[in-house]
Amino acid sequence: MEHDFWHKRWAEQRIGFHQESVNKFLETHYSALNLAPEAQVFVPLCGKSSDMLWLREQACHVLGVELSDTACEAFFAENGGAAEKVLVDGFYQREKDEIVLLCGDFFKLSADKLASVGAVYDRAALIALPENLRHAYAEKMIEWLPKGVKVFLVTLEFEGEAGPPFSVRADEVRALFSDRFDITKLASECPGEGKDAGRTEIAWLLNDRTLGR
Numbered sequence: 001m002e003h004d005f006w007h008k009r010w011a012e013q014r015i016g017f018h019q020e021s022v023n024k025f026l027e028t029h030y031s032a033l034n035l036a037p038e039a040q041v042f043v044p045l046c047g048k049s050s051d052m053l054w055l056r057e058q059a060c061h062v063l064g065v066e067l068s069d070t071a072c073e074a075f076f077a078e079n080g081g082a083a084e085k086v087l088v089d090g091f092y093q094r095e096k097d098e099i100v101l102l103c104g105d106f107f108k109l110s111a112d113k114l115a116s117v118g119a120v121y122d123r124a125a126l127i128a129l130p131e132n133l134r135h136a137y138a139e140k141m142i143e144w145l146p147k148g149v150k151v152f153l154v155t156l157e158f159e160g161e162a163g164p165p166f167s168v169r170a171d172e173v174r175a176l177f178s179d180r181f182d183i184t185k186l187a188s189e190c191p192g193e194g195k196d197a198g199r200t201e202i203a204w205l206l207n208d209r210t211l212g213r
């Protein structure tokens with residue numbers, strides 16, 4: 001997916017993916033991550049998700065990465081006030097109360113930026129990417145994430161090819177991540193109404209098989 005596609009979506013505020021309320025799977029199954037207080041949760045392709053505030057309320061430190069400066073600015077402006085923007089290693093970084101947002105391309109991150117991550121929260125990140133980028137995304141996660149990390153992943157399954165969002169089936173989740181992770185389905189739900197009719201939303205827990213540092 002071209003960067004311009006997402007910049008245009010944010011410029012035109014066509015952000016139907018944004019949820020005002022906290023993701024229900026996250027609320028219900030967060031404990032499965034079994035995180036220590038102050039564990040850092042990485043939120044790739046984070047938009048201005050209010051789930052990051054909820055994670056902070058659970059005592060997590062949050063590290064988000066997002067292409068759109070509009071989204072990063074709006075996150076802080078809508079949640080207690082603007083945060084200063086500084087350029088660090090090619091990313092525009094804003095930071096407040098242990099929530100750090102890096103504005104830039106996920107694919108330009110590196111292992112050292114993610115060295116303190118204890119868990120990943122992916123809602124509408126993997127499924128926002130077309131198939132070739134989903135492969136690259138999973139490869140980078142497998143390469144960069146520190147040992148012992150857990151991943152809370154929310155996917156969608158539905159008939160049809162057009163996206164985003166893209167349908168990502170269980171066999172693809174396994175093919176992408178099973179080299180490094182044990183994969184457990186936590187829950188699934190078919191909302192059955194409106195724009196979500198015919199879609200199944202699935203929450204996954206990925207447990208790293210490699211030992212923690």
Ligand SMILES: C[S@@+](CC[C@H](N)C(=O)[O-])C[C@H]1O[C@@H](n2cnc3c(N)ncnc32)[C@H](O)[C@@H]1O
Nearest residue numbers: 006017045046047049066067105106123124128
């Ligand atoms: C479907 S939205 C989901 C946002 C957020 N996870 C949520 O739940 O509201 C996907 C987001 O990924 C961002 N994005 C797309 N490609 C990206 C990339 N290569 N690096 C960083 N962010 C990206 C878009 O700007 C958009 O905000």
